[in-house]
Amino acid sequence: MRHDILSDAMSIIANAENVGMRFCLVPKSKIVKSVLNVMEANGIIGEVTENQDIKVELIGNVNKAGSIRPRFSVTKDDYEKFEKRYLPSRNVGFLIVSSSKGVMTQREANGKIGGKLLAYIY
Numbered sequence: 001m002r003h004d005i006l007s008d009a010m011s012i013i014a015n016a017e018n019v020g021m022r023f024c025l026v027p028k029s030k031i032v033k034s035v036l037n038v039m040e041a042n043g044i045i046g047e048v049t050e051n052q053d054i055k056v057e058l059i060g061n062v063n064k065a066g067s068i069r070p071r072f073s074v075t076k077d078d079y080e081k082f083e084k085r086y087l088p089s090r091n092v093g094f095l096i097v098s099s100s101k102g103v104m105t106q107r108e109a110n111g112k113i114g115g116k117l118l119a120y121i122y
Contacts, residue, residue: 005029007067009036009054010119013045017062025053034103035096035119042094042105044121065121068095075114079106086120093122 002008009026016024026032028050036048036056046057066086074082074097083106087093095106099115109115 002027004067004069006031006035006119007069010065010067010121013056013058014062014065017058017060017065022058024056024058026056028052028054031098031103031118034098038096038103038105039121063093063122065119067119068117071098071116071118073114074117076109076111078114079110082106082117087122093120095120 005027006029009032012024012026026036032054033048033050036045036054039045040048043059044061046059048057049055068086072082079095082095083090086095095117096119097104097106097109097115098118099109099113101109101113103118
């Protein structure tokens with residue numbers, strides 16, 4: 001029984017990338033699909049196809065990926081504090097945020113909108 005599907009998906013992706021796999025299967029859910037779409041749009045992962053599970057093409061751009069628990073609420077001015085906590089340095093990687101405008105990176109939301117932190121990747 002899975003309790004946090006997003007955490008499972010992010011650790012599957014990071015582990016598969018570390019051992020050099022070209023594809024991996026992650027559990028299917030709406031939030032995982034949204035996060036994977038953001039990662040695909042930013043060139044972190046390759047093509048995402050959806051069947052029973054979600055098949056993710058890995059292209060070698062993931063060093064570390066994880067989910068953020070608890071889901072911290074962040075205002076439009078607080079992104080820098082969480083970037084220092086979860087990312088190794090400035091402009092390396094990004095945080096993924098769920099906001100009223102949809103799931104996006106902190107760079108797209110920075111200074112415009114707040115939301116809940118979902119994941120980080122670099």
